Amino acid sequence: MSERDRGSDDWQPWDREPPSGPATEPVPAAEPQWAGAAGAEPTTELPAGPPPPPYQPISGSWGAPPVPPAASSAHPVSQPEPRPGRRGPGWGALVGVALATALVAGTTGGIVGGALADRGSGSSGGTSVAAPQPGAGATTRPRGSVANIAATALPSVVTLRVEGADGGATGSGWVYDDRGHVVTNNHVVAGAGDSTITVVLSNGKQVSGKVVGRDASYDLAVVRVEGADLAPLPVGSSSDVVVGDEVIAVGAPLGLDSTVTSGIVSALDRPVTPGQQDDQSFINAIQTDAAINPGNSGGPLLDMQGRVIGVNSAIARVPGTSLGGQSGNIGVGFAIPSDQVSTTVDQLISTGKAEHPIIGVYLDSSYDGEGVRVAEDGPNGDPAVNPGGPADEAGIEAGDVITAFEGRPVSDDGELVVKIRARRVGESVRLTIVRDGRERDVTMVLQGSE
Structure with a gap:
């Protein structure tokens, strides 16, 4: 997914480089917000809530919490035995990512x-x-x-x-x-x-x-x-x-x-x-x-x-x-x-970095119909479908409307990004697209991008 074109209000690139923001404005009913701890002024990425009296630490000592009484050993005796400590990169699993729905985060x-x-x-x-x-x-x-x-x-x-x-x-x-x-x-x-x-x-x-x-x-x-x-x-x-x-x-x-x-x-x-x-x-x-x-x-x-x-x-x-x-x-x-x-x-x-799965398209954020539409053009004259990318290899074209991901409907740009990010690089996924009124399924292998 490439960087979004900050100068365009009609579409945003969602799937070339890891996006730095949503393709659409946040839904009024679902403005995502980081909940900072008490008393902070919002930062660029961490808008915070108001000081919650009477617990707001403004100055002076924090006051240490009581030390828990020691058990008979350093590990729980009545808890199910935990897995052995991980010594480095361990088992992999599917990665989840998502966009705001009608909720407020x-x-x-x-x-x-x-x-x-x-x-x-x-x-x-x-x-x-x-x-x-x-x-x-x-x-x-x-x-x-x-x-x-x-x-x-x-x-x-x-x-x-x-x-x-x-x-x-x-x-x-x-x-x-x-x-x-x-x-x-x-x-x-x-x-x-x-x-x-x-x-x-x-x-x-x-x-x-x-x-x-x-x-x-x-x-x-x-x-x-x-x-x-x-x-x-x-x-x-x-x-x-x-x-x-x-x-x-x-x-x-x-x-x-x-x-x-x-x-x-x-x-x-x-x-x-x-x-x-x-x-x-x-x-x-x-x-x-x-x-x-x-x-x-x-x-x-x-x-x-x-x-x-x-x-x-x-x-x-x-x-x-x-x-x-x-x-x-x-x-x-x-x-x-x-x-x-x-x-x-x-x-x-x-x-020190994480890899993000992509399909290689720019999406049209001005589209308000069913599904998500691939943009006609990318920023700076780039094609909306990345040549040689997963979507291109699967036959997706500019203007196609993506209506489902793995059989589940998608209703907005961010939701599609979320579903893609929830998968792993190298995994095959199935998208349902509509072109000229005809619906068909396409399969592609997700590529990785930092």
Whole structure:
């Protein structure tokens, strides 16, 4: 997918290079918004909500959270045995991406606008700090209960503090492997640059971290943590999730570290595009009613076996409210599916970049009929269908209308992009197109583009 033509309002290139924004203006009923943590002014990619009194940390000490009581071992004794720690790029899975429907998305990455004071005991001069231990619920509550899962998972969930040119930000993250890699959202660390990130453990100890890779399109990033031997969380398969499954969200909403909420999976494959025109993300989201608030971004969404099935990334915003008017959770939150997370994170750890599947066309965003229409021309005189690309090889032409992807109808440009991004490079996909009133199916092999 090539870069969008900023000077055209009639169409946008959706499928040459990874797009930096939606082809169409956000639907009024579904303005995606990153939910920054309390008290932040919106940044270019992270519009934030208002300070939520009385929890807004403006200045002074943060106040360390209580240290969870130590269990009899560093790992849960009553939790199902987690998978062995990942030592590098591991199992791959399908990648999910999506665009906003009639919902309003708002990110849950935390932005904190005041000074971030030190709290707890920090690591010093490369000295390794003691890793957090599971809380009492890991042994005193039944296996599979919310209390048991929360106590077991909390030592592997961290709070990330980022200092950038636009001020401070805070969000959540979780330990991915035994090499110190922590997964979070791109929008949480986007302002960090080469700066060191402060990683606050669940026992209040602080260590440092550095971004090793990030991808705005999938809204994922990996931070390497130094100075603590942290246990990774087991990762489940989001393809096994069904609507109604119970889930648990863990993170630092409103700057409140080690917060646990629970709910159910409300919907699957919900297309959501939080972010702004120049830094859009595409999430084929798991929708949940578990309370997710500013600051939860990057934290894990767990199933009732304590496995990560998603990364909390966005929350709904009531239509008509300003970007700065986000008041918090309204029971509609969104998480990046773990299948997408695993594939993208392994790429970020290996190369620092993620690969995006494309079909190689520009779409006409002025088209308002059924399906999605391929543009007549690309920007700067480029062809609308990339010569030699997947769509060209499959026989798609300028002006064709794409009505379905893998047999499922598509209604707008972003939805098609979402469905394509949910697949892997090299995978074959089937599109239904209409030309001159005649419908036919075409098959193509997805190409990759950074």
